Amino acid sequence: MKFITFLLFTFFAQILGAVDILPKDISSEVDPIDFFVIFSLSKILWTLLFFVIAYTFITLLTKILEFFAEKSARVRIPIKGFVPVLRIVLWTLFIITIIKVIYNPPKEILLTTLASVAIAVGFATQDLLKNIFGGIMLLFDRPFKVGDKIKVGEDYGEVINIGLRATRIVTPDDSMVVVPNMELMNTSVSNSNSGELYCQVVAKIVLNIDVDMQKVRKIAIEAAQVSRYIYLNEPIVVLFSNKMNENRSYLEMKLKAYVMDIRYEFALQSDMTETVIKELLKQGVINKDELE
Numbered sequence: 001m002k003f004i005t006f007l008l009f010t011f012f013a014q015i016l017g018a019v020d021i022l023p024k025d026i027s028s029e030v031d032p033i034d035f036f037v038i039f040s041l042s043k044i045l046w047t048l049l050f051f052v053i054a055y056t057f058i059t060l061l062t063k064i065l066e067f068f069a070e071k072s073a074r075v076r077i078p079i080k081g082f083v084p085v086l087r088i089v090l091w092t093l094f095i096i097t098i099i100k101v102i103y104n105p106p107k108e109i110l111l112t113t114l115a116s117v118a119i120a121v122g123f124a125t126q127d128l129l130k131n132i133f134g135g136i137m138l139l140f141d142r143p144f145k146v147g148d149k150i151k152v153g154e155d156y157g158e159v160i161n162i163g164l165r166a167t168r169i170v171t172p173d174d175s176m177v178v179v180p181n182m183e184l185m186n187t188s189v190s191n192s193n194s195g196e197l198y199c200q201v202v203a204k205i206v207l208n209i210d211v212d213m214q215k216v217r218k219i220a221i222e223a224a225q226v227s228r229y230i231y232l233n234e235p236i237v238v239l240f241s242n243k244m245n246e247n248r249s250y251l252e253m254k255l256k257a258y259v260m261d262i263r264y265e266f267a268l269q270s271d272m273t274e275t276v277i278k279e280l281l282k283q284g285v286i287n288k289d290e291l292e
Contacts, residue, residue: 043102050102054094058087073261077195081145084162088139134181135164149192149199149262152179158262172266192265198231198258201265203272206243207251207286213240215285216253223275224257229268234258 062083069079139162144150148159150169157171167184169177193199207216217238224236237256242249255276259268280286 046102047098050094050098054091058090058094061090062087073197077145077147077193077197080147081142081195084146085139088136088164130182131166131180132164134183134185135162135167137185138162138167138181143189144191145195147262148195149265151190151192152177152184152187155179193262197261198234199262199265200234201257201259201268201272203255203257203269203276205253205255205273205276207253209242209249209251211251212285213251215283216280219279219283219285220253220255220272220276223279224255224272227257227268227271227275229259229261229264229271231258231260 065079065083065086069076138144144159146159146162149157150159152169155169155171155177157169157175157177159167160170161168162181164181166178166180169179171177205220220238221236224230225232230236234257237254239254239256241252241254243252244250255272257268257272259265277286
């Protein structure tokens with residue numbers, strides 16, 4: 001509230017004192033009464049009305065686009081990635097239209113007012129401006145888009161919104177994580193799918209060191225191929241690595257496959273793990289005692 005009061009005071013002080021600030025050859029032609037005509041009560045009311053109309057239109061358009069995005073998995077990520085950019089463009093056009101059509105202030109007054117407001121905002125909201133600048137950079141540099149699965153620090157989830165101040169991520173346990181945009185600009189971000197609908201999923205299974213690896217590999221690949229979530233245009237890979245635990249050696253198998261839709265990432269991981277273990281038990285490659 002203090003910031004808003006300070007901003008308004010600075011704004012109107014510049015308007016009332018603009019005659020003294022402008023060069024002499026310009027200030028002699030400016031009538032102070034003109035400032036009150038430019039910023040009359042009727043124009044302020046029209047501004048509020050247009051603001052409500054613009055807010056309603058942009059919100060409705062965004063919801064319509066998101067509705068159609070959810071209808072088709074193929075276009076979901078492109079549409080959702082386009083929505084934040086569209087929102088900024090529409091708000092920018094709205095603000096420019098309001099200034100030009102409703103107020104249409106003289107160029108000198110506009111420049112003076114904008115300069116004073118910029119100085120006031122710059123001193124009062126440095127952190128906010130950093131996040132806004134970070135948000136704009138994220139939208140145009142596009143290290144990730146709405147719909148991507150990213151990992152920031154310990155948080156991993158789907159990007160559902162890229163705002164001017166912060167980015168919102170939904171984790172697998174349905175928690176909402178809000179990350180300031182400047183933090184995203186200054187830290188490492190891992191992107192699982194980079195705008196694609198599919199991404200790689202890894203299922204890990206621990207096995208005895210003397211297990212028949214060729215047989216296990218065949219079972220694992222077949223288990224991945226029959227999953228309803230699998231994306232078969234990408235390769236299925238099985239890797240083995242030797243691990244040690246309490247002076248005991250064991251094998252860790254990594255079954256790597258691609259999911260057809262990133263939203264089924266953990267469903268595919270669970271499906272592959274369950275199917276592989278069932279088949280290994282069924283074919284006698286492992287026994288229940290080894291799983292305890």
